Amino acid sequence: MVSRSEAVGGRAADASAGRGASIRRCAAGSAIEILQEKWVLHIVHALLGGSRCFNELGRDVGGCNPTTLAHRLARLEGVGVIRKEVLHDDAHAAGLPRCSYELTDAGRELQEVIDAIRVWAVAHLGTSEPNGDPGYFDGDAGRT
Template sequence: MQKLHDYDQVPGCTLYAALNLISGKWKGMILYRLLGGTRRFNALQRELKGCSQRMLIKQLRELEADGLVERTVYAVMPPRVEYSITAEGRSLEPVLLGLRDWGHGWLSRRKLTAREDHLAA
């Protein structure tokens, strides 16, 4: 049985559907980091300072279920798991980069500084 999402219940509300897919404190940052290439779980966790292991797992599972992220498990010892962005997820690249640029401008207009470790993919 296929799981229904909130946006499945609202026909014609495309903005709601799109925002629901990338909503969540870390989903946008996860997708942004994966634009730079495939990452192992621990590498993602190091890059997303402040994101707990439990939250990262939850957000990755949701992104995978929505077809935006692909999880690859390698049958080696110790087990290795890598995450990469799918073609569907990559279609969000202009949106993510636009949000990054807008955020940079917003911070600049308020004379605030961004932490550089979050700006580079």
């Protein structure tokens, strides 16, 4: 018996994609699966400015509820885009550990992806950077 992955040239396929369609997993598809999740690129962009604690990151991203932010951070940590450090200090209320998040080398490489998106948006969407600042990122853009 031939397996489903063998039937499509040895690549993994998803038969649940609908009506017999096969979706082949490729490197770009794997990356897009992670990066397309809401808030992920906002989080990465905020961390390009340096490490942040959870609440700082929430403020910098803007509009992302804490539960979703925690899920996205866990996912990004799991795939090696960010690193979480538990800070051992007595200053945090309620005895909960305070954590700091920073990009790994792989996460910092996403700067090129964000820059490419910015260039594309300026060229094709008629957008521009406020005051010509290429480091500006509006987390609220496109939300209604």
